[in-house]
Amino acid sequence: MDPFLKAALDEARIGLEEHGIPIGAVLVIDGEIVGRGHNRRIQKRSPILHAEMDCLERAGRLTAADYSRSILYSTLSPCDMCSGAALLYKIPKIIVGENQTFHGPEDYVRSRGIELEIVNDPQCIALMEEFIANHPALWNEDIGLPISNSAP
Amino acid sequence: MDPFLKAALDEARIGLEEHGIPIGAVLVIDGEIVGRGHNRRIQKRSPILHAEMDCLERAGRLTAADYSRSILYSTLSPCDMCSGAALLYKIPKIIVGENQTFHGPEDYVRSRGIELEIVNDPQCIALMEEFIANHPALWNEDIGLPISNSAP
Numbered sequence: 001m002d003p004f005l006k007a008a009l010d011e012a013r014i015g016l017e018e019h020g021i022p023i024g025a026v027l028v029i030d031g032e033i034v035g036r037g038h039n040r041r042i043q044k045r046s047p048i049l050h051a052e053m054d055c056l057e058r059a060g061r062l063t064a065a066d067y068s069r070s071i072l073y074s075t076l077s078p079c080d081m082c083s084g085a086a087l088l089y090k091i092p093k094i095i096v097g098e099n100q101t102f103h104g105p106e107d108y109v110r111s112r113g114i115e116l117e118i119v120n121d122p123q124c125i126a127l128m129e130e131f132i133a134n135h136p137a138l139w140n141e142d143i144g145l146p147i148s149n150s151a152p
Numbered sequence: 153m154d155p156f157l158k159a160a161l162d163e164a165r166i167g168l169e170e171h172g173i174p175i176g177a178v179l180v181i182d183g184e185i186v187g188r189g190h191n192r193r194i195q196k197r198s199p200i201l202h203a204e205m206d207c208l209e210r211a212g213r214l215t216a217a218d219y220s221r222s223i224l225y226s227t228l229s230p231c232d233m234c235s236g237a238a239l240l241y242k243i244p245k246i247i248v249g250e251n252q253t254f255h256g257p258e259d260y261v262r263s264r265g266i267e268l269e270i271v272n273d274p275q276c277i278a279l280m281e282e283f284i285a286n287h288p289a290l291w292n293e294d295i296g297l298p299i300s301n302s303a304p
Contacts, residue, residue: 041213048200048209048237057200061193064298084236085200087257089296105239108260144241146216 004028005097005119008073011038011051012127018043021135021142022127025055025074027091029066035059041142050142051075052082056089067091075124077104079143087112097124101132102143156180157249157271160225163190163203164279170195173287173294174279177207177226179243181218187211193294202294203227204234208241219243227276229256231295239264249276253284254295 001009004026011024015038027035037054040046049057052074062070067089072078075097078086083104086094093115099106106116132139137147153161156178163176167190179187189206192198201209204226214222219241224230229251230238238246238261245267251258258268284291289299 045213046209047211047213047241048205053200057198059199061197061199061293063293064296067296080236080239081233082236084232084234084239087232087236089199141213141215144216144219 001121001123002073002095002119004033004071004073005075005095005121005124007033007036008051008075008097009121009123009127011036011055012075012124015039015043015051016127016131021138022131023051023074023076025051025072027055027059028071028073029069034062034066034070039142042138048081050079050082052078053085056085062089064090071095073097075121076128077102077106077118078109079104083109086114093117095119097121098128100125101128153273153275154225154247154271156185156223156225157227157247157273157276159185159188160203160227160249161273161275161279163188163207164227164276167191167195167203168279168283173290174283175203175226175228177203177224179207179211180223180225181221186214186218186222191294194290200233202231202234204230205237208237214241216242223247225249227273228280229254229258229270230261231256235261238266245269247271249273250280252277253280 008024012022016022020042021039023039040049071093077099160176164174168174172194173191175191192201223245227249
């Protein structure tokens, strides 16, 4: 596995150990990880700390020149919010662990000029499938769905 | 002025007093403010705490049913990230203080079913015009532009 996707998956597993939602992300600039994060909805009681947002937050304030050379890795297809953050900062490329258990606005993101590479890694898929099966209400909350609905 | 837009403007002014970027937001459900926030890029060294994000964060974890009855007020047209957060949580309506000093992806947001009402309040416009004139580099950083470029 790509070592940066592996680092994002490691973050997802840290989230699971913390009894959180197992999604992880890393931000890479010039071959180095400058930020790591994982979903912290549970841990911080936060509706905004999806993995990608936590990663960007922990990377700190960067310049447009920094973001223009960056690659965002996420274990899961970024949702509207996280895709929007990538668009705001003009992150040119996102490498996505999988888009089988959730599918963000990928066509729109591509139409705005971001390159999206979908890996569909079996470990990323298995991690989310198990989590969603065990915690459907929590998962629906995280993606803005009513608790009683099925995730897409 | 609409009292909720006034509350958002009060938040923006709190941000200015803190030497931050003067943008404010409130989230209203059933006629009551359930969250207030302002841009805290400077105060928290945060690239994700735009006013709307800070407001959603401070509102805490809400249900989809809560968000479905909410109205988000922001003193400024929401950027890609903040628009994305509203899309994630299916906030049905956003009331925007002004879109003269910055213009988010309003057409896309409307195409996804959110009602956007643009007030273009003179106080909201004046607050941002003065801030941008005095702090152009900081403003460009906040909207993902190179420091040397002009804001749109």
